[in-house]
Amino acid sequence: MKTLKKLPLAIQTFAEIRENPYCYVDKTPLIARLIDAGKAYFLSRPRRFGKSLLVDTLKELFEGNRALFEGLYIHDKWDWSKSYPVIKIDFASGILQSRKQLDERIEIILTENQQRLGVESGNQRADIPGKFTDLILKAREKYGQKVVVLVDEYDKPILDNIDYPERAAEVREGLKNIYSVLKGQDAHLQFIFMTGVSKFSKVSLFSGLNQLKDITLDENYATICGYTQQDLETVFAGHLADVDWAQLKDWYNGYQFLGEPVYNPYDILLFISGNQRYRNYWFETGNPSFLIKLFQQKAYFLPDLEQLEASEEILDSFDVEAIDPVTLLFQAGYLTIEKAYTGFDGQFLFQLKVPNREVRQALNSHFINGYTQTLASEKLKIQHQVFDSLNQGDLVQLQTVLQRLFAGIPWRNFTHNALPESEGYYASVLYAYFASLNATIIPEDTTNRGQVDMTVMLGDFIYVMEIKLDKSTDYQPQDPNPALQQIQDKGYAEKYSGQGKAVFEAGLVFNRTRRNLVQLDYSDYLKRMAR
Incomplete structure (x- = not known):
């Protein structure tokens, strides 16, 4: 049996790698x-x-x-x-x-x-x-x-x-x-x-x-730092002989600098040495607390992270006196380039994306911490329950879980922060939870008759969601639910009728006084249309 070369874990000295039997790209x-x-x-x-x-x-x-x-x-x-x-x-x-x-x-x-x-x-x-x-x-x-x-x-x-x-x-x-x-x-x-x-x-x-x-x-x-797919299939071929390449790419590939996508070397080396367990290796070495704090201060609408467009100027540089959160996300590796194109005025523009599953799950888990101040143990419990609800099409349970989530947020932490005063805050919290579960999310999902706040896809289910913020001091359930009514009147779910999946229309109403979800009504779109 051929002996595999050692992994250059935590070695940044070229001579040490070359003078010993280490893998080297x-x-x-x-x-x-x-x-x-x-x-x-x-x-x-x-x-x-x-x-x-x-x-x-x-x-x-x-x-x-x-x-x-x-x-x-x-x-x-x-x-x-x-x-x-x-x-x-x-x-x-x-x-x-x-x-x-x-x-x-x-x-x-x-x-x-x-x-x-x-x-x-x-x-x-x-x-x-x-x-x-x-x-x-x-x-x-x-x-x-x-x-x-x-x-x-x-x-x-x-x-x-x-x-x-x-x-x-x-x-x-x-x-x-x-x-x-x-x-x-x-x-x-x-x-x-x-x-x-x-x-x-x-x-x-x-x-x-x-x-x-x-x-x-x-x-x-573009590939002067990082490992390409070919690097993994040659230099690390022996170490990755039985790997599921599709899953490995999903978790760790995807960093693009206008060329071939690359893997973060730190992820790959720890993945191999950790018996090929999928974990947040790279993300755990950083401390994005300042970044999360910056997003809180600017009341950033988190669903916007799904469809970011940036100019060279935004990505190029930042100064300590005026930091753009998007610039920091990109330069720190939490966002990468999906494609580059020329805008209507000849300006070079970039469409950005979260590079891979590791960053998507871990980053949004941190956003949950920043936007809700939820204890880690409680957050994990809610994540599991939100996942089960969406994965099983159980919107009754989802309502119960979300109400417990918002009821548990220590609102005193937001006394000097305008975050919870807007509809965008509630949409941001929902987005962070859904994204931390690796669900597919389309914010402000457009149709020929307008746009719905959020479409979420997980497993065999598609959820077309409209969110409204009620400002009354004594909320009474409304019939019909205005959020659900808007989805149905505008036919927002129609575009998903041929997907071969169950499609739910869900109207969520939050109340600013109660600071919670006060009404969730839904309908099975395909069954409703078959009547």
């Missing part, structure tokens, strides 16, 4: 293209997507460590007679909570590079830009070659303080001290590569560093 064809095409690049990818390994691969390549690249695409295409001094700046470790801590960390990073390159320190009284400039010039002089600058997690000090805009802005100004040096030292630089999760505007952070080419959404480099 050869990214050097794309690296070769990158270096041939230019000299200064920026790449944004979600966390744990292989960015640090890519940066370390570039370091070993420019330092001329030929033995590590034997058998790889670039081995016989690289000029090994040259080696370059490499300055590596990495903010991955620790959390910096002030400008002072950032400046101290930068000083340490510059000193470490100075010692590794064996260059003497310059003027100790110089400021940070002066010390960085001195390091570049002395490395160029000692090695007789231009300098390579690699920056990993360039934005982490800002993102660590994103909850505190003033502090984040201070840290951003501190980072300018090093990034601004790169423009002035362009003549002494061979190659620049910067990577991180987010993309801040050039105006706010890079201070005129216009030579950076952004390859975040460049189809030529």
Whole structure:
């Protein structure tokens, strides 16, 4: 029996992977293209997507460590007679909570590079830009070659303080001290590569560093991080010999950067090492609390996540003073590109989607927490009961479950929040629960006679739902139910009559005073039409 290569779990060092029998996906064809095409690049990818390994691969390549690249695409295409001094700046470790801590960390990073390159320190009284400039010039002089600058997690000090805009802005100004040096030292630089999760505007952070080419959404480099389907079927073939490919794709594939879709490497490695159990491996490593809080503050209508359209401007960058939730969702990896197209005015537009089942279920589970403040144990119980109700066509039980759900929400948590005052809040809570169950949801489902609030599909059932918010102080059940009446009058369910599934029309009425579902009436559309 052939021994399988080891999985490179939590290994971000290229040398360690190449010097040991680890699985390795050869990214050097794309690296070769990158270096041939230019000299200064920026790449944004979600966390744990292989960015640090890519940066370390570039370091070993420019330092001329030929033995590590034997058998790889670039081995016989690289000029090994040259080696370059490499300055590596990495903010991955620790959390910096002030400008002072950032400046101290930068000083340490510059000193470490100075010692590794064996260059003497310059003027100790110089400021940070002066010390960085001195390091570049002395490395160029000692090695007789231009300098390579690699920056990993360039934005982490800002993102660590994103909850505190003033502090984040201070840290951003501190980072300018090093990034601004790169423009002035362009003549002494061979190659620049910067990577991180987010993309801040050039105006706010890079201070005129216009030579950076952004390859975040460049189809030529769409797969420079992440695993393709072919990678899994070749490099990891032995580990995935018996896998259900359709289920694996559904759970973990789907990240698209205008090219071939990719898997998050972290998911795949943990999936294999975890005996092929389907879990939220990648999502569990993050903390989207700030993101959820931002959605609450903006009273975001969650069903809009199903049909998002964005321009390049929205996806391109954000600043700490004005953060768009959609931008943050995209850059953090909770949304990805479904397709790109040209709008009516010639503007390049993107249709966005949640990449896969893992993100969809886990993200909406977090939205439930943020929008309802429900205890985890109670949330799981309700999720099971909502699933059973929808999967069995039991709308009587669904009404009981939803009433218990809204009755259990601690409304004191919303005393300074306008969320529950709108119909959209109730639709958002329902959406989050349905989406966390991996149901298919079509919000604002259009027909030739208008649009219904939400169509939900699960198992053998289709639910066409209209939601209304009653503002009376003493609600009395209405006959007919106005929400159900609207569905029937407008014929919203007609488009689903030939699907071979049971179709229910459901009218839900919430009352603002009671803050609960006060009436749910339904009808079986196919039976009603057969009468």
